[in-house]
Amino acid sequence: MVDILMPRLSDTMEEGVVSAWRKQVGDEVKAGDILVEIETDKAIMEHEAYEAGVLAEIVVPDGGTAPIGAPIARLQTAGDPAVAAPAAEPAAKQSAAAEKPAEPEAAPAPAAAEPAGTPAPADGSNGARVLSSPLARRDAREFGIDLATVEGTGPGGRIIRADVAKARDAAGAQPTTAPAPTAAPAAAPALEETDELIPLTSIRKTIARRLTESMQSSPHFYVTKTVDAGPLMQLRAELNERLVAADKRKVSVNDIVVRAVAVVLRDHPVVNSSFTDDGIVQHGRVNVGIAVATETGLVVPVIRDTDGKSLTRISAETRELAGKARDRKLGLDEMSGGTFTVSNLGMYGIDHFTAVINPPEAAILAVGAVRSEPGVREGEVAVVQRMTMTLSSDHRVIDGAQAAEFVRDLAAVLENPWLAVA
Amino acid sequence: MAVMSYRQALHDTLRAEMLRDPDVFLMGEEIGRFEGSYKITAGMLEEFGPRRVRDTPIAEEGFTGAAVGAAMLGLRPVVEIMTINFSLLALDQIVNHAAKIYGMFGGQRSVPMVIRTPGGGGQQLAATHSQNVELFYAFTPGLKVVAPSSPADAKALMLASIRDDDPVLFLENLALYNTKGEVPDGDEPAEIGRAAVTREGTDITLVAYSRMAHVALQVAEKLASEEGISAEVVDLRSLRPLDRDTVIESVKKTNCAVVLEDDWLTYGIGAEVAASISDGAFDWLDAPVRRVAMAEVPLPYAKSLELAALPSANDVVTAVHQTLDAVGRRSVGAH
Numbered sequence: 001m002v003d004i005l006m007p008r009l010s011d012t013m014e015e016g017v018v019s020a021w022r023k024q025v026g027d028e029v030k031a032g033d034i035l036v037e038i039e040t041d042k043a044i045m046e047h048e049a050y051e052a053g054v055l056a057e058i059v060v061p062d063g064g065t066a067p068i069g070a071p072i073a074r075l076q077t078a079g080d081p082a083v084a085a086p087a088a089e090p091a092a093k094q095s096a097a098a099e100k101p102a103e104p105e106a107a108p109a110p111a112a113a114e115p116a117g118t119p120a121p122a123d124g125s126n127g128a129r130v131l132s133s134p135l136a137r138r139d140a141r142e143f144g145i146d147l148a149t150v151e152g153t154g155p156g157g158r159i160i161r162a163d164v165a166k167a168r169d170a171a172g173a174q175p176t177t178a179p180a181p182t183a184a185p186a187a188a189p190a191l192e193e194t195d196e197l198i199p200l201t202s203i204r205k206t207i208a209r210r211l212t213e214s215m216q217s218s219p220h221f222y223v224t225k226t227v228d229a230g231p232l233m234q235l236r237a238e239l240n241e242r243l244v245a246a247d248k249r250k251v252s253v254n255d256i257v258v259r260a261v262a263v264v265l266r267d268h269p270v271v272n273s274s275f276t277d278d279g280i281v282q283h284g285r286v287n288v289g290i291a292v293a294t295e296t297g298l299v300v301p302v303i304r305d306t307d308g309k310s311l312t313r314i315s316a317e318t319r320e321l322a323g324k325a326r327d328r329k330l331g332l333d334e335m336s337g338g339t340f341t342v343s344n345l346g347m348y349g350i351d352h353f354t355a356v357i358n359p360p361e362a363a364i365l366a367v368g369a370v371r372s373e374p375g376v377r378e379g380e381v382a383v384v385q386r387m388t389m390t391l392s393s394d395h396r397v398i399d400g401a402q403a404a405e406f407v408r409d410l411a412a413v414l415e416n417p418w419l420a421v422a
Numbered sequence: 423m424a425v426m427s428y429r430q431a432l433h434d435t436l437r438a439e440m441l442r443d444p445d446v447f448l449m450g451e452e453i454g455r456f457e458g459s460y461k462i463t464a465g466m467l468e469e470f471g472p473r474r475v476r477d478t479p480i481a482e483e484g485f486t487g488a489a490v491g492a493a494m495l496g497l498r499p500v501v502e503i504m505t506i507n508f509s510l511l512a513l514d515q516i517v518n519h520a521a522k523i524y525g526m527f528g529g530q531r532s533v534p535m536v537i538r539t540p541g542g543g544g545q546q547l548a549a550t551h552s553q554n555v556e557l558f559y560a561f562t563p564g565l566k567v568v569a570p571s572s573p574a575d576a577k578a579l580m581l582a583s584i585r586d587d588d589p590v591l592f593l594e595n596l597a598l599y600n601t602k603g604e605v606p607d608g609d610e611p612a613e614i615g616r617a618a619v620t621r622e623g624t625d626i627t628l629v630a631y632s633r634m635a636h637v638a639l640q641v642a643e644k645l646a647s648e649e650g651i652s653a654e655v656v657d658l659r660s661l662r663p664l665d666r667d668t669v670i671e672s673v674k675k676t677n678c679a680v681v682l683e684d685d686w687l688t689y690g691i692g693a694e695v696a697a698s699i700s701d702g703a704f705d706w707l708d709a710p711v712r713r714v715a716m717a718e719v720p721l722p723y724a725k726s727l728e729l730a731a732l733p734s735a736n737d738v739v740t741a742v743h744q745t746l747d748a749v750g751r752r753s754v755g756a757h
Contacts, residue, residue, distance in 0.1 A: 133749070135677050135708040153750060154709075160749045161677065161708045 001056065001080055003071040004035065007047050013040045015067045022046075023055045029075060036072070053077035132159035139164040144202035145171060203297045214359045218275065218394040222354050223403045227411045228377075229370040229387040232256060235417045239311075248312065253387075254290070254344045255315040257367055260413045260420035261342055262286050262306035262314075268406045272339050274360040275396045289338030289358060290318055292325040299325045300358055302338040311421055342367060352388040362397040365410075366390045387414070423606050429599040431573035432462050432538075435580040436500065438609065440470055443498065446584060447474040449485050450502030450538075459504050460540065460599055486512035486537070490520050490589075493535040498584060506541035506593065507551050513558065520589040521564030532587040536580075540594035542633055542684060543732050549720035552728075554685035559591040560661035560694075566614055567661040569593040571635035573603040575659055578612035585611060593661075595633045595684075615663035619672060623654035625751060626742055627672040629695050630682040631658040634714075634733065638682055641738045651752070653742065661691060669695060670702035677708040678749060680741045682733060687715035708749040712741045 006016050019037040023029055034046045035055075056076040060066045130147045132140070136159045140147050143164070150167040152159035191197060200208075232253065240250040265272045265286045274281045286307040289300040301321035303314060324330045340362075343355040346369035355366040368388045375384035389410075393403040413419045426434070439446050447470075452459055454467035454477040467475040478485035482503055489499035503509045509516065520533045543552035560567045566588055570576040576594075583590035620635065621642050628638040635657040642653040656672050658665065673679050679699055681692040692713040699711050717731035746752040 133708045134704045135706055138705040155748050158748075162750045 002051055002053065002075045002077055004049075004073040004075055006060075006066040006068050006070050006072050007038060008068045009038060009040045009045050009047075013068060015065055016040050018060045018062055018064050018066070018072060019044050020062050021058060021073075025055055025058055027055050029053055029055055049075070051075060051077055053080075130159065131157055133161065135161050136164045139168075142202065143168045143171075144200060144205055201296055203299070207297050210359060211356050214357050218357055218359065218362075218396060220354075220357060220392050221395050221400065221403070222390050222392055223400070223407050224352065224388060224390040225407045225411050226386050226388045227414045229253075229385040229414070232387070232414055232417045233370060233385055235421070239421075243312070249315065249319070251311055251315040252318075253346065253370060254342070254367065255311060255318060256417055256420055257344065257365075257389075257414065258288050258290060258303070258306065258318065258342050259309075259311045259314050260410060260417065261340065261365060262288050262309075263420055264406065264410045264413055265340055266307050267409065268402070270398055270402050271363050271391075271393070271406045273362045273397050274339070275362060275394055276360070280397055283339040285339065287337050287339045289335075289341040289361075290321070291341055291343035291355070291358075291364075292322045294326050294328070296328065299330060299335060300338060300341055301325055301330055301334050302336065304337065340364070346370065346387070352390065354390050355392050357392050357394055362394040363403070363406075364392050366392065423604045425602055426573055426605050427600055427602050428570075428573045428576050428594075429460065429462060431576040431605050432580060432594070433464060435577045436462065437466065437469070439500075439581065439584045440466070440474065442609075443584075445496065446498045446500060447476065447492075448500050448502065449476045449478055449489055451478055451480055451485075451504050453477060453502050458502065460594075460596075462538070463502070482508050482511035483515055486515040487519065489535050489537075490515055490523070490533055493520075493533045493589070494523065494531045498534050498536075500536045500538060500584060503537060503539040505551060505596075506539045506555055507553050509537065509539050509591075510555065510558075516559065516565070516589070516591070517562050521562045524588065525564055533589045534587045536583045536586075536590050536592050538592045538594060540596050540599075542595040542597050543716070543721045543728060545596050546723060546725055546728060548723040552721040554683075554716075556591065556593050556661060557685060557689075557691055560664075560691060562662075564588070565662060566590040567593065568614055568659060569595075569632040569661055570659060571595075571598065571630075571632050571657055573601070573605045575612065575618075575657075577605050578610060579614065579659065581609060582611035582614050586614060590614070593632060597633050598636065601636065612659070615660045615665055617659055617665035617668040618657045619654060619668065620657045621653070621655040623652040623676065625652045625676055625678075626745060627654045627656060627669070627676045627679040628682060628738070628742075629656045629658065629669055629672075629679060629692075631661065631691070632684065634682040634684050637733070637735050637738060641735050641742070644735070645739065645742060649752075651742065651746065658695075664694065664698070666698040666702060669698060673699050673703040674706040677706055678711075678745050679707075680712045680714060680738065680745060682714045682738060683716075684733065685716055686718045687713060688718060690715055708751075709745050710748075712745050714738050714741050 009016065017039040019039040021036050022034045029035065029049045030052050031049055033049045035049045036047050037044050038047050053075040055073060057074040059074065060072040066072050131152060132147050133154065137147065139161055145164060145167050147159055150159050150163050152163055154160040236251065236253060236256060243250055269282045272283050272286055285305055287302050287304045288306040289302045291298060291300050303317050306314060321334060338358065338361060341358045341364040343364060344367040345353055346367055349369050351371060352368045353366050355364045357364050366389065370385050370387045372383050372385050374381055377384055391403050391407050448463060448466060453463040454472065454475045457464040463475065486501055489501045492499050503512065516537065520535060524532045541554045541556060556567055556569065559565050566586065568579045568583060568590060570579045580592065583592050621639055623642065628642060630638040638655045642655050645651040645653050654672050654676055656669050681695045683690055683692045692715055696711040696713060714733045714737050716733055719731055721731055722728050743752060
């Protein structure tokens with residue numbers, strides 16, 4: 001059996017179309033007979049048989065396309081055994097081949113239906129074209145604002161950045177009204193009567209995107225340790241007594257934890273890092289972010305150069321940033337540039353939890369409540385104060401032992417908290 | 423650092439390179455005995471002799487072709503074509519030969535030559551002597567095209583051009599020869615293909631080169647002092663390779679741009695820059711990129727008409743106003 005291959009008929013040809021078979025399956029072929037017409041990118045050319053035989057199979061039917069060198073038919077030559085047999089077989093193959101052209105014809109039909117369907121919703125949602133600058137569209141995407149609801153003041157009514165900013169401020173006051181029209185068509189199907197659809201705010205979208213990205217791209221692992229929080233509570237009590245006496249504001253357990261984290265991070269640059277495609281960035285500065293729950297969602301203001309700031313300074317900055325966060329007045333620069341995050345659910349009485357890393361940072365510390373429980377101190381059963389913390393680490397950057405060392409050193413500082421204040 | 427004219431910077435750099443590398447030689451009309459039409463080569467014939475400072479006949483295609491041959495055989499010719507208008511006579515040698523030899527012959531021969539040539543209108547030299555046809559060369563792969571706007575860049579880019587192994591079209595500008603500026607000592611070549619942010623700003627980006635880079639700086643100062651508009655100026659310095667990244671980064675910061683050029687608008691270098699901006703900074707644009715260019719006419723001889731046809735500082739100010747008005751960002755100033 002000899003394969004008839006798609007011939008190369010011009011320098012630029014990469015594939016050819018079988019324009020028409022001049023011989024049919026079962027036909028006898030002499031060397032030099034015209035077998036098939038091939039259409040190239042330039043012309044239709046006749047292709048002749050190089051050998052004599054019987055055309056046994058047409059692999060590429062009329063209208064079919066094949067790359068140069070691909071078999072388009074098979075020829076039974078005199079040397080082949082069972083020259084007599086092919087008659088029945090090719091018939092079957094031929095009909096199979098004949099079905100093929102039918103397929104491409106069928107395929108376009110559903111495809112054609114699609115374009116007809118799509119314009120309808122587009123018309124339905126909003127008939128007129130909304131003119132907007134690329135920057136305005138970018139801002140609108142970011143803040144989750146539907147441009148159809150924005151009035152354009154640029155030339156020809158074009159929506160410009162200032163218009164989106166105005167719309168965002170307005171939406172900030174009444175977040176539920178503006179996004180509704182966009183959300184409705186997308187989510188209509190599975191809602192039951194008792195369900196309520198709450199439109200995604202831009203902050204919720206950002207949280208969703210970033211945390212999904214974090215869990216998907218950075219392999220998390222967790223290291224947990226419980227520390228004796230007695231000395232910590234004692235230090236805080238003493239300190240606050242003096243601060244109150246001096247007419248200054250008290251510090252919180254979390255303030256001391258943040259200060260301790262910053263101090264220990266200096267000795268653990270691996271934990272104060274970020275993974276990038278170009279390599280691991282070890283940050284020269286220690287900027288600790290503090291997870292703050294707000295009505296609209298989680299935000300993480302950052303205290304810059306935390307390791308160089310006193311406990312009272314950290315406390316004051318945290319209070320200020322958390323206040324701004326709750327009032328939604330946090331600037332972008334106050335939320336960016338973090339190198340590590342502390343998340344504390346102690347005030348909710350949570351004993352222990354794990355946190356999702358805040359990308360592009362490499363680790364986050366989840367801190368639980370200080371609780372009193374029976375424990376063993378100096379060989380005696382006693383009431384001890386305990387606090388459990390869990391470090392979530394990005395395993396691309398931090399190895400298990402490195403995380404363990406960091407947590408161990410942090411525990412040592414928290415159990416001897418004067419080191420954190422020093 | 424010495425303060426000197428653009429002309430002096432070119433002269434001193436050429437001379438220093440002649441002293442540094444015996445393969446560097448000069449060719450051109452009237453560059454020897456007459457010391458150059460613009461006196462860039464003053465004193466060179468006397469210092470280096472007729473073997474290295476060659477007066478040529480008025481035959482641009484001939485002497486440019488001779489330089490291509492010399493460069494192929496290892497010398498580093500610096501050709502002066504009296505004005506870029508006359509370079510059209512040597513177009514075949516520049517575009518078809520100098521630019522293509524390295525690629526066409528599989529890298530067996532490079533063409534390390536420099537073609538120095540001034541362009542620009544404003545001198546009442548009429549239509550055929552006032553053109554800015556650097557576009558023809560910037561359009562051609564295989565050539566490098568640099569266009570310094572300051573004496574410091576004239577020096578740094580001349581050093582880079584002479585030492586470059588590819589043919590470089592070195593665009594000078596008649597209006598710039600007497601401008602002065604600080605020129606660093608030493609012998610630090612510029613990186614060809616790197617634009618410079620010559621003034622930082624936040625409201626709008628002005629992209630320009632050669633004379634218009636000067637105008638851009640003047641306009642930016644005026645806008646800042648009179649209207650509180652903060653314009654950033656990007657001086658392209660090199661038209662090929664074109665430093666798109668620097669332009670794009672600037673536009674990402676300012677969100678709108680005006681591109682200035684000294685030649686005809688249609689199909690121009692400004693069009694290329696505008697296309698690059700829309701490609702690289704589309705989502706950062708708050709307004710269409712505007713272009714300021716010369717009137718699309720053969721430049722008139724009459725002084726008043728010539729001035730009317732050339733792009734002016736006022737034209738740039740108007741374009742900036744129109745752009746900022748379109749995005750409601752012109753806070754100061756009456757209109």
